[in-house]
Amino acid sequence: MSARRSFTRSVVSVAVVSAATLLAGGVAVAQQFDQLYAPIAPPKSVDLGKVELGKKLYFDPRLSKSGFISCNSCHNLSMGGTDNIRTSIGDKWQQGPINSPTVLNSSLNLAQFWDGRAADLKAQAGGPIANPGEMAFSHTLAIDMLASIPAYVREFKLVFGKDKPDIDQVTEAIAEFEKTLVTPNSKFDQYLLGNKAALNKDELAGYRLFNESGCVACHNGPNLGGNSFQKMGVVEAYKGNTKNVEGRSAVTGKDADRFNYKVPTLRNVELTYPYFHDGASDTLAQAVDVMGRLQLGKKFTNAENEQIVAFLKTLTGEQPVFRLPILPPSSDSTPRPTPFK
Amino acid sequence: MSARRSFTRSVVSVAVVSAATLLAGGVAVAQQFDQLYAPIAPPKSVDLGKVELGKKLYFDPRLSKSGFISCNSCHNLSMGGTDNIRTSIGDKWQQGPINSPTVLNSSLNLAQFWDGRAADLKAQAGGPIANPGEMAFSHTLAIDMLASIPAYVREFKLVFGKDKPDIDQVTEAIAEFEKTLVTPNSKFDQYLLGNKAALNKDELAGYRLFNESGCVACHNGPNLGGNSFQKMGVVEAYKGNTKNVEGRSAVTGKDADRFNYKVPTLRNVELTYPYFHDGASDTLAQAVDVMGRLQLGKKFTNAENEQIVAFLKTLTGEQPVFRLPILPPSSDSTPRPTPFK
Numbered sequence: 001m002s003a004r005r006s007f008t009r010s011v012v013s014v015a016v017v018s019a020a021t022l023l024a025g026g027v028a029v030a031q032q033f034d035q036l037y038a039p040i041a042p043p044k045s046v047d048l049g050k051v052e053l054g055k056k057l058y059f060d061p062r063l064s065k066s067g068f069i070s071c072n073s074c075h076n077l078s079m080g081g082t083d084n085i086r087t088s089i090g091d092k093w094q095q096g097p098i099n100s101p102t103v104l105n106s107s108l109n110l111a112q113f114w115d116g117r118a119a120d121l122k123a124q125a126g127g128p129i130a131n132p133g134e135m136a137f138s139h140t141l142a143i144d145m146l147a148s149i150p151a152y153v154r155e156f157k158l159v160f161g162k163d164k165p166d167i168d169q170v171t172e173a174i175a176e177f178e179k180t181l182v183t184p185n186s187k188f189d190q191y192l193l194g195n196k197a198a199l200n201k202d203e204l205a206g207y208r209l210f211n212e213s214g215c216v217a218c219h220n221g222p223n224l225g226g227n228s229f230q231k232m233g234v235v236e237a238y239k240g241n242t243k244n245v246e247g248r249s250a251v252t253g254k255d256a257d258r259f260n261y262k263v264p265t266l267r268n269v270e271l272t273y274p275y276f277h278d279g280a281s282d283t284l285a286q287a288v289d290v291m292g293r294l295q296l297g298k299k300f301t302n303a304e305n306e307q308i309v310a311f312l313k314t315l316t317g318e319q320p321v322f323r324l325p326i327l328p329p330s331s332d333s334t335p336r337p338t339p340f341k
Numbered sequence: 342m343s344a345r346r347s348f349t350r351s352v353v354s355v356a357v358v359s360a361a362t363l364l365a366g367g368v369a370v371a372q373q374f375d376q377l378y379a380p381i382a383p384p385k386s387v388d389l390g391k392v393e394l395g396k397k398l399y400f401d402p403r404l405s406k407s408g409f410i411s412c413n414s415c416h417n418l419s420m421g422g423t424d425n426i427r428t429s430i431g432d433k434w435q436q437g438p439i440n441s442p443t444v445l446n447s448s449l450n451l452a453q454f455w456d457g458r459a460a461d462l463k464a465q466a467g468g469p470i471a472n473p474g475e476m477a478f479s480h481t482l483a484i485d486m487l488a489s490i491p492a493y494v495r496e497f498k499l500v501f502g503k504d505k506p507d508i509d510q511v512t513e514a515i516a517e518f519e520k521t522l523v524t525p526n527s528k529f530d531q532y533l534l535g536n537k538a539a540l541n542k543d544e545l546a547g548y549r550l551f552n553e554s555g556c557v558a559c560h561n562g563p564n565l566g567g568n569s570f571q572k573m574g575v576v577e578a579y580k581g582n583t584k585n586v587e588g589r590s591a592v593t594g595k596d597a598d599r600f601n602y603k604v605p606t607l608r609n610v611e612l613t614y615p616y617f618h619d620g621a622s623d624t625l626a627q628a629v630d631v632m633g634r635l636q637l638g639k640k641f642t643n644a645e646n647e648q649i650v651a652f653l654k655t656l657t658g659e660q661p662v663f664r665l666p667i668l669p670p671s672s673d674s675t676p677r678p679t680p681f682k
Contacts, residue, residue: 059419060419061417061420061424062425066426066430067424067425067426068414068424068426068430073409076402077665078400078401078665078666078667078668079402079668079670080670083402083408083409084403084408084671084678085407085408085409085678085680089407089409089680092434093433093434093680095680095681270670271670273670273671274677282673282677283673284673285673319667321664321665321667322664322665323662323663323664323665324418324419324662324663324664324665325419326419326660326662327419327420329420329421329611329612329614330425330614332623332624332625332626336615336623337425337426339426339430339434339436340436
């Protein structure tokens with residue numbers, strides 16, 4: 001982790017320098033920028049007991065009041081770790097305020113949620129369970145449910161060595177499973193790892209545009225993003241929805257942080273539509289156009305836009321492959337879900 | 342299929358005879374009843390291309406208006422092929438009228454839905470997609486969605502040899518996947534296949550009670566049910582909810598068929614709580630008590646109830662094991678879900 005963080009910091013520094021160079025009119029070829037990225041690597045150390053338990057919890061809708069919504073409902077691992085809806089559906093079909101970010105490669109982000117209010121995946125995992133607009137449960141009720149199911153109690157005991165599950169164990173197991181949700185071996189990673197033929201002519205042209213236009217200034221590092229907070233609307237104000245989702249200022253209390261959001265990863269961006277915190281852009285073409293104009297003051301031609309989109313599609317990695325978990329059944333004493341109360 | 346059907350018919354005949362014998366005071370030991378059942382067997386002939394395509398469709402929420410509800414939402418293969426909710430949640434959180442039956446082993450049923458209005462799985466699969474209270478989509482919109490996704494179009498072409506997907510192909514693929522959702526090798530099946538030690542003393546006592554009390558009259562065959570329509574409330578009227586779900590009469594138009602429902606399978610019944618068409622019984626103990634009193638005019642003692650429940654838990658088979666499917670992404674021209682319109 002510390003190695004990764006210091007790597008990320010150095011990438012950011014280099015990126016800022018490079019962007020400055022670029023703005024000063026410097027000319028760069030693609031390979032000079034390669035060092036600003038890094039391939040997605042499999043996690044170095046995972047606790048497989050926690051992973052398997054966390055996988056069950058991730059798919060268990062009994063962690064919601066209704067018994068209908070699981071982590072996988074909004075971070076669907078069949079669909080790029082998102083729900084592909086503008087803003088998510090919560091308990092009783094409430095409309096969420098913000099687009100669900102992908103869970104894929106999220107362990108590489110500097111913080112979780114669009115405003116970074118959770119320091120890490122473990123801190124994030126407890127949020128939606130207790131959020132009245134999402135799973136609408138409580139940590140106490142979630143633990144009561146788990147503690148009533150003998151097979152869960154045994155598995156928690158095996159993995160954590162304690163007689164009773166608690167929310168700390170729940171979030172730790174979910175986070176450990178999420179650490180495994182990385183997507184290595186994209187075409188871009190093959191390129192970074194030495195197979196320079198992995199990108200075709202259009203993709204390479206898109207990569208050059210991505211670097212030389214300045215996209216790289218924010219979208220760098222192994223996750224091509226996820227490692228800084230940046231203002232949405234630098235050159236031109238963003239006209240999308242910002243109601244109740246003013247970004248980083250909600251965490252820092254600083255007015256200067258309004259409309260600052262965590263830069264989303266571009267990994268698997270082909271799968272994680274619609275785009276931006278409000279999900280207002282349905283297509284990559286539209287998202288690239290908006291970013292060019294608002295962040296860089298640049299109107300990409302259709303040909304340029306297509307080339308950048310072609311490059312972005314090389315960021316689709318191998319999706320996590322695993323067996324659908326089978327959940328232990330409720331016991332006679334398990335409290336029943338209350339979807340309609 | 343025809344062999345299976347004629348087997349089912351003969352089982353039903355034997356069951357009726359046996360129940361008659363029983364009512365006439367005949368004494369039988371467990372093994373005399375073994376012939377009324379059959380172990381769950383793997384399907385004899387499946388088209389693997391259809392299975393893999395059908396698996397994707399089964400997990401694809403884009404077959405719903407909201408983009409949020411898939412077949413797996415209410416027939417969750419992590420949870421016994423059900424949603425474990427009294428009545429299901431449909432588009433915009435509508436409360437469904439009836440409990441979702443399990444998809445597991447449903448290929449063995451004589452018809453689909455509680456009232457049997459679909460002759461087979463293929464006929465069933467199109468229903469929820471177009472039901473305004475469930476997935477709230479239409480077959481036309483579902484096909485428009487699929488036809489806009491190049492990877493789906495290619496897979497349909499590979500499997501069906503046609504240039505364009507249609508609803509007939511969709512339901513055929515889903516039904517083929519569902520044919521694979523059988524659960525062999527339960528303790529009871531091990532017993533039926535010759536390992537008489539597979540059931541312990543209590544389970545065997547429960548099996549005897551199940552047979553000798555008359556449960557077998559309706560719950561027989563390979564699925565311990567699913568092969569006849571029977572009145573809910575024979576000896577005593579059922580006090581649960583029957584509003585808008587009057588059963589078989591909705592199909593036949595005959596008043597005599599009111600409150601006749603397809604007898605549910607007892608396979609994996611430990612996982613498919615809550616019970617009955619209205620999901621009003623949360624536990625097996627309660628369900629056994631209600632069935633004893635209403636259908637057989639018999640009040641089981643606590644000890645008897647526990648033994649029958651112990652037997653019922655031997656019907657939990659090996660759950661279908663497969664990789665979570667990865668869905669092909671929407672294209673720029675794919676119509677977007679409209680969850681809040």
